[in-house]
Amino acid sequence: MKARIVAIRYEARDILSFVLAPLDVDEFPRVDPGSHVDVHPTGALMRSYSLSNGEGDAGLYRLTVQNDPKSRGGSVFMHQNLRAGQELEISAPRNNFKLAEDSPFTVFVAGGIGITPFIPMMTRLNALRRKWRLHYCVRTRDRAAFVKEIERLAAVGFGDVQFTFDGEPGGAPLDLEQVMATLPADAHIYCCGPMGMLQAYQRAAASLPSERVHFEYFNTDVKPASEGGFSVVLQKSGREIFVKSGETILKAVREAGVDVQSSCEEGVCGACETAVISGQPEHRDMILSERERAANQTMMICCSGCKTDRLVLDL
Numbered sequence: 001m002k003a004r005i006v007a008i009r010y011e012a013r014d015i016l017s018f019v020l021a022p023l024d025v026d027e028f029p030r031v032d033p034g035s036h037v038d039v040h041p042t043g044a045l046m047r048s049y050s051l052s053n054g055e056g057d058a059g060l061y062r063l064t065v066q067n068d069p070k071s072r073g074g075s076v077f078m079h080q081n082l083r084a085g086q087e088l089e090i091s092a093p094r095n096n097f098k099l100a101e102d103s104p105f106t107v108f109v110a111g112g113i114g115i116t117p118f119i120p121m122m123t124r125l126n127a128l129r130r131k132w133r134l135h136y137c138v139r140t141r142d143r144a145a146f147v148k149e150i151e152r153l154a155a156v157g158f159g160d161v162q163f164t165f166d167g168e169p170g171g172a173p174l175d176l177e178q179v180m181a182t183l184p185a186d187a188h189i190y191c192c193g194p195m196g197m198l199q200a201y202q203r204a205a206a207s208l209p210s211e212r213v214h215f216e217y218f219n220t221d222v223k224p225a226s227e228g229g230f231s232v233v234l235q236k237s238g239r240e241i242f243v244k245s246g247e248t249i250l251k252a253v254r255e256a257g258v259d260v261q262s263s264c265e266e267g268v269c270g271a272c273e274t275a276v277i278s279g280q281p282e283h284r285d286m287i288l289s290e291r292e293r294a295a296n297q298t299m300m301i302c303c304s305g306c307k308t309d310r311l312v313l314d315l
C-alpha cells in the first residue's frame with residue numbers, strides 16, 4: 001500500500017512516531033491489536049514495525065520507532081531522512097501477536113520501545129471493559145514514550161500501570177518471578193522488549209500453560225539454519241531444489257527463481273511463513289509456539305532448516 005507521512009511526533013528521547021494516511025486505498029485495513037507492517041523507506045530497505053495506534057489515530061497508522069545506531073540501520077534512516085509529506089510503501093498488516101480478547105485479566109510487560117503493540121491492545125481492552133495491568137520498564141524516565149497516553153488509558157478504570165526505571169538512582173529491574181507468582185487466575189500475559197528481557201520472561205513463565213504466555217521479539221541472536229544437505233520440493237511450481245551447505249531455504253528458493261516474501265530474515269516477523277506439506281522442519285524462529293511446531297503445518301523459511309532428507313512446501 002502507498003501511504004503519506006502526515007505527521008512526525010516526538011514521543012521520548014530517541015523515539016519518534018510516524019503517522020501515515022492511505023494514498024491508494026480509501027481506508028487502511030482495520031488495526032488488529034498486536035499487528036505490524038513492513039515499511040519500505042527506500043527500495044532496498046525493509047523493516048517491520050508494530051502499529052502503535054491509540055484512540056486518536058482512527059483511519060491512520062501510527063508507527064513508533066526508536067533511533068538505535070546499533071541496529072541494522074532502518075531506524076536511523078527513518079529518523080534522519082523521513083519528513084512529513086513524503087510517501088512510503090508499506091505492507092498490509094500481519095499479526096503474530098494476537099490479543100486474547102476473552103481473557104478475564106491481561107498483563108503486559110513492556111521493555112522500552114516494546115510498549116508499541118500494547119497501546120492498541122490496552123485501548124481495545126478498555127473498549128471491551130476488560131481488566132489489564134501494564135508493567136512498563138524503561139532505563140530512564142526521559143526514554144519512556146506515551147506516558148500521558150497510558151495514564152489516560154488507565155484512568156478509564158480498567159487498567160493499572162507500574163513503571164520501572166531501572167537505570168535511575170535506586171532503580172532495580174522488574175522482578176518477573178514476582179509478576180508470574182501474582183498473576184491473576186486464568187490471566188494471559190504478553191511481553192515485548194529487548195532479547196534479554198524476553199529470555200528472562202520465558203524462563204519465569206515456563207510453568208504457565210503456553211497458550212496464556214505470549215511474546216514478540218524484535219531481533220534474535222539465533223543463527224539461521226544454513227547447514228543444507230536436503231531437498232525442497234515446491235509443490236505449486238513442481239520444482240525440486242537442493243539446499244546446499246551455507247544456504248538457507250529462502251536463499252535456495254530465490255536462486256531457483258521463485259519469488260517469496262521476506263522482511264527480517266531472522267525469524268521474528270513472519271513475512272516468510274510457508275505451509276509445510278510433508279517433511280520435518282527444524283524450527284529456529286521466535287514466532288511459533290511449541291504447539292504450532294508440533295502441528296508441523298507451517299515454518300519460517302528464512303531461518304529454519306530441515307530434519308528430514310526432503311521437505312515439501314506449498315510454494
Ligand code: FES
Binds near residue numbers: 261264266269273303
Ligand atoms: S522474513 Fe521475518 S520471519 Fe522470515
